[in-house]
Amino acid sequence: MSRIFLLAAALAVSGLPATAHAEKLSGYAVQTSGDYTTRGGNEIYGKVAVGGNITANADRFGTHLTAADNGSPGVVVLGDINYANSQLLHGDVVYGGSNLSPLYHPIATPNGATYQATPLVFDAMSTAAATVSALFGGMNTTGSYSDLWGVGTLTATAPGLNIFQLDAGQFDSLHQLNLVGAPGAVAVINIFGSVSDHLTFNIGNFTPDSVLFNFVDATRVQSNGIAWQGAILAPNALVSLEGGSVLGSVVSKHFDAAGATVRGDSFAYIPTTTAVPEPASWAMLILGFGAIGLLARRRRYRGRPAVN
Template identity: 60%
Template sequence: MATNGNFTSQWGAGTLTATHSGLNVFSLTGAQFNSLYQLNFVGQAGDVAIVNILGSVNDYLNFNLGNFDVGSVLFNFVDATSVASGGIDWKGSILAPKALVSLEGGTVRGSVVSAGFSAAGASVQGNAFTGVPAPVAPPISAVPEPATWATMIAGFGLVGFALRSRRRLPVVAA
């Protein structure tokens, strides 16, 4: 999935800014993620954030979701073999299919899908990631109302009647 959200960082605080209404995809390296003590989300209510993180993570940071809902944020540790954190409150779901996720204290306010999981004094509240917007259905074409059908059929009948009752002119031989 191509990146379409904007990530900026200054003095250890990172900001993920939604640039589209709906689904926003962000990409960070493990080193960028590890350098942060605060991660802020900026967007509208109803926006969705998928945060792709390349590399392993060992971090202690705080999250500020702004208008984002916990169920609309997914941290996708694409190729990490280790995701370790202590005492933080993860606000979103964690997807780390190749990693051992080790939490020491804190809470995951989403779900965790990983190769392995260790939680010493941590809890998972199990709010599933539900944020991907449903595809937009194509518009339904209009179906004529019964009165329109009746008018159309009566019009065809009148045209047919006019064609049949038209007087035929006599053919004059030369």
């Protein structure tokens, strides 16, 4: 059994606290393991992490960062950067490949700098995101769902964590999705399959950091003017935003947008040991994988049955 499955199995046994905040899904408003491509006019409130290349035109990054973020990376890119008429309000742009930006219209960093540095390791972040998605996707449904004339209602039945499940056909058939629950309830909405939709949300007593749209196996999430009232987790998908907004963070395989806003209020109910790591935590996560593998090897050495 691979180390990542050993970790997932251990987490499944430990479970998730029903009401207590654990870790955030991501410290970035947008985190993608592949390419980040925009066609203009996007606003990203927070930081951005890109595991591939980034191409941006007339985008504004870090618009809600502050002077406290100066001197630290606000946009981190493993590959090449290609900006035109874009701006990072606070912090630095750090890239590992080449700077292909137009000579006379590069990204503006009024409170920082743009420079090349040793690329960061994104593999741990991508692995952790996929693990979190699979963990939630494998949990039993606890909330109820009803649909009346294209208006879907998800009703929380527990005071803390509630797991819902929809397939792509159900999701795409809706023009409105309502969440019903007591204050303090948490909703993980597992969606299976790729989607392309335009709908509205009413999250009632839920807050944006307590709602997660978990696209477990989707390869494409096409959002047509949707105002997402929570975070999007789609580790295997291209998330494409045509206008609209996301109140939570976006974690994806690829990211594409035009005229969209991502506020980046991260989902805050991830089990502590599975949180998508901050850069400073990557080494600890890798060490954790190593420790799990070492434990398995020691058990074999002592003559105990091997883990298959």
